[in-house]
Amino acid sequence: MTPEDMDLLAALARARAGLRIESDKTYLVESRLGPLARREGFESIEIMLASLRKSREDRLIWAVVEALTLNETAFFRDRMVFDHLRDELMPALSHKRRDQPVRIWSAACSTGQEVYSLAMTAAESRDIAPGARFEFFGSDLSERCLEKAQSGIYTQFEVQRGLPIRLLIKHFENKDEMWAISPRIRQAVRWRRINLMADLSGMGQFDIILLRYVLPGLDPGVQARILESLALRLSPDGVLILGADESPGSLTSAVRAVDGLPGVFTRDPAFRVAA
């Protein structure tokens, strides 16, 4: 790929999805676009990009942008935050909401491991108020990731990364070397393709929003915008959960860190007024 190809990709990824593509990451970009070029029937990435330049076909542009997203994920990634959800946050919210559902959103859910981990966590939590309801939402930019997430079917390697064996045999069934999550957990989750750059005001309010390991891949100018847009989706006592080592830093004052819980933030009460 030429520097011009990289510039084109960086511009498209930035404009469409707020992604940051560094110009020296040619190898990484090629490894992600190679399979797409093959699926689309092009002989090479270069030929695909040449075609894209000429046609400006929207579907192909999105396929390229989606292929550039990071999909790395695992069940129960950063166990500590799931333990906290199970033992503290989910029980507390279930008692506070009473007849209203507790709404939880995995905002860049990739292939679904995170949101299914949340649904299993609620199922494992004791002290949940009797009759409490949980609603789980998984959204991602990538249609392909969402398809896999929705299927709830994982390889033997995937179910051995982060998932305790007791939860595997409790919530999954195996078919040959593949593992399918139980209908009960799968049906607890609703899915939607969402570009976090879009207007999210129609999404309603959430008690817990997860946006983990997404910020580093975003253009710096977009990070604050997405954080603020998600902060506005939080209920007044809701929390935003980033990766364990992630923080908005000085990007925005929309959220405040929760002491003792790395990666967990609440909305600054003053923020809505300011916005």
Added chain:
Amino acid sequence: MKTCLVVDDSRVIRKVARRVLEDIGFEIAEASDGMEALAWCRAAMPDAVLLDWNMPVMNGIDFLRQLRQEPGGGEPVVVFCTVENDIEHIQLALDTGANEYIMKPFDGDIIAAKFAEAGLL
């Protein structure tokens, strides 16, 4: 340093497991069947056991049953590591006192993740 007894009748698997476990800070002993493993445990109880299921002389599940009745045999964290990947085998292993369960094929990440899961890291 924590000790881990690697029990598998395949020398290749023992070698691979040894390398992974040494990298995450374990001192390794090896046994090629359940009977040999029991002898090891009676001499010096390890902190952890990585345990194959199908082996000659004494298989993994019989070893585990026996181990849990030995003096001090309730202590080691036992992680099965086997090609048996159906829920019945996994359930039997847990009921018999296994702490975690790895389905072969495995890699270093899976062993590290499962040992962390079992509270060993």
